[in-house]
Amino acid sequence: MVVCICNRINDRDIRNAIHEGASSFSDVRETLGVGSCCGQCAPFAKELVDDTISQLQISQNYNLAYEAKV
Numbered sequence: 001m002v003v004c005i006c007n008r009i010n011d012r013d014i015r016n017a018i019h020e021g022a023s024s025f026s027d028v029r030e031t032l033g034v035g036s037c038c039g040q041c042a043p044f045a046k047e048l049v050d051d052t053i054s055q056l057q058i059s060q061n062y063n064l065a066y067e068a069k070v
């Protein structure tokens, strides 16, 4: 799904940026340029960044808990 029309950035680009180390909307904006033109996409892009970071943290916590049991 296209998130930022101005910079042709989709949701996969944003998720990949987070998995490669971006840890905030500011990081993603700096890396990809999302929200840096008209700004219309910024609220949704920020929500997507926050949701992806939360999911990644839950997954990491689950893996740590699993490893502690093994």
Ligand code: FES
Pocket: 003, 004, 005, 006, 007, 034, 035, 036, 037, 038, 039, 040, 041, 042
């Ligand atoms: S749609 Fe993202 S900056 Fe314009």
